[in-house]
Amino acid sequence: VPVIHQADKMSINDLNDRIKDFSERARDGRLSLDEIQGGTFTVSNMGMYGITSFTSIINPPQSSILSVGAIKRQVVVIDEQDSINVRPILNMTLAADHRIIDGAVAANFLQDLVDSLENPKEVDL
Numbered sequence: 001v002p003v004i005h006q007a008d009k010m011s012i013n014d015l016n017d018r019i020k021d022f023s024e025r026a027r028d029g030r031l032s033l034d035e036i037q038g039g040t041f042t043v044s045n046m047g048m049y050g051i052t053s054f055t056s057i058i059n060p061p062q063s064s065i066l067s068v069g070a071i072k073r074q075v076v077v078i079d080e081q082d083s084i085n086v087r088p089i090l091n092m093t094l095a096a097d098h099r100i101i102d103g104a105v106a107a108n109f110l111q112d113l114v115d116s117l118e119n120p121k122e123v124d125l
Contacts, residue, residue: 001059002026003039043068053091064096064106066113090117 002022007015025031040063044056047070056065069091078085092113096106 001039001042002031002035003037005038042066047071047090053093055093056095058095058097060097062097063100064094067093067095 004010004015004018004022010018022031022035039059042056042059042062042065044054044065045068046054047068050070052069052072054067054069056067058065071088071090073086074089075084076087076089077083078087092110094106094110096103
C-alpha cells in the first residue's frame with residue numbers, strides 16, 4: 001500500500017496529486033520501498049467497483065483502515081413522522097487495532113468524518 005507521509009500537512013490538491021502519482025506508479029510497479037513503508041492509517045476504496053460495503057484487514061504495524069464503499073441511492077426514513085425519501089447513502093467501515101486505538105476514539109473519528117462529509121462547508125481546508 002503506498003504511503004503518503006505527512007498527509008496532515010498537505011492541502012487537498014496536493015493529496016490528490018500525490019494519490020494520482022502513486023496510483024500510476026503502483027500500476028507500473030515503480031514504487032520504491034520507502035513509498036510503501038511507515039504507514040499508520042489506510043483508506044481502502046472499492047466504491048469505484050460498485051461495492052457498497054466491505055471490511056478491510058489492517059496491515060500491521062498500521063493502527064486502522066477505513067473501508068469506503070460506493071454511494072447508492074436508497075429509500076430512508078427522514079423524520080419522526082416516518083416520512084420517506086430517496087437519499088445518497090455511503091457505507092464506511094473502520095477496522096481499528098484496539099491495542100493501539102480505543103474503540104471510543106475510533107467511534108469519535110467516524111462521527112467527525114460523517115459530520116465533515118455531511119457539512120463540507122464547515123470544514124477548514
